[in-house]
Amino acid sequence: MQIKNVFKNNEKWIKEKLAVDSNFFDELGKGQKPELLYIGCSDSRVTAEDLMGMGPGEVFVHRNIANMVISIDLNVMSVVNYAVDHLKVNHVVVCGHYGCGGVKAAMQSADLGILNPWLRNIRDVYRIHKDELNKIKDEDKKYERLVELNVQEQCVNLIKTAAVQKAYRDHGLKVYGWVFDIHTGKLIDLKIDFEGILENIMEIYHLD
Ligand code: CO
Numbered sequence: 001m002q003i004k005n006v007f008k009n010n011e012k013w014i015k016e017k018l019a020v021d022s023n024f025f026d027e028l029g030k031g032q033k034p035e036l037l038y039i040g041c042s043d044s045r046v047t048a049e050d051l052m053g054m055g056p057g058e059v060f061v062h063r064n065i066a067n068m069v070i071s072i073d074l075n076v077m078s079v080v081n082y083a084v085d086h087l088k089v090n091h092v093v094v095c096g097h098y099g100c101g102g103v104k105a106a107m108q109s110a111d112l113g114i115l116n117p118w119l120r121n122i123r124d125v126y127r128i129h130k131d132e133l134n135k136i137k138d139e140d141k142k143y144e145r146l147v148e149l150n151v152q153e154q155c156v157n158l159i160k161t162a163a164v165q166k167a168y169r170d171h172g173l174k175v176y177g178w179v180f181d182i183h184t185g186k187l188i189d190l191k192i193d194f195e196g197i198l199e200n201i202m203e204i205y206h207l208d
Pocket of ligand 1: 041042043065066067097099100101102103
């Protein structure tokens with residue numbers, strides 16, 4: 001890959017956008033009002049806007065290794081607070097993907113240095129769902145299921161935040177868990193029972 005090509009591509013992209021809408025960049029310059037916060041994996045194969053058919057201005061994006069929502073990660077928590085409290089998004093999505101290297105690494109016994117504390121959060125998901133996961137004999141199936149359960153637990157982590165609890169009460173914000181199937185390109189809705197989880201964890205995690 002040649003870096004100079006990136007700038008050529010950019011010129012081409014500007015022309016394409018202006019051909020469809022000559023005011024495209026004037027509109028973008030006015031500000032953003034996205035309705036969706038997308039929290040996904042940093043994996044280069046899993047794009048955010050592209051796979052949802054959305055464009056600039058439509059989705060607020062945060063990506064990290066294995067789409068984690070960790071309460072002491074200032075980065076993800078700032079993104080959630082800004083998107084929910086200030087941009088007032090109505091939908092928050094955690095999108096995992098099959099073939100996730102972060103989830104795979106957490107299934108293996110290896111010292112990965114600085115990645116250890118990050119991946120430990122995925123090992124915690126394994127521990128919480130150990131009984132279900134240990135029953136799955138096929139390693140690939142187990143791996144896929146851990147990807148799904150990790151998405152589910154990150155949704156639970158979102159629901160534990162004051163920002164999400166308040167926005168649910170004030171304007172009906174919802175949390176969704178999805179998985180991108182890297183082999184087919186399909187986006188799968190895990191149909192996370194947002195309201196059920198919220199009700200269930202409120203006894204302990206109620207903040208607002
Ligand atoms: Co990944």
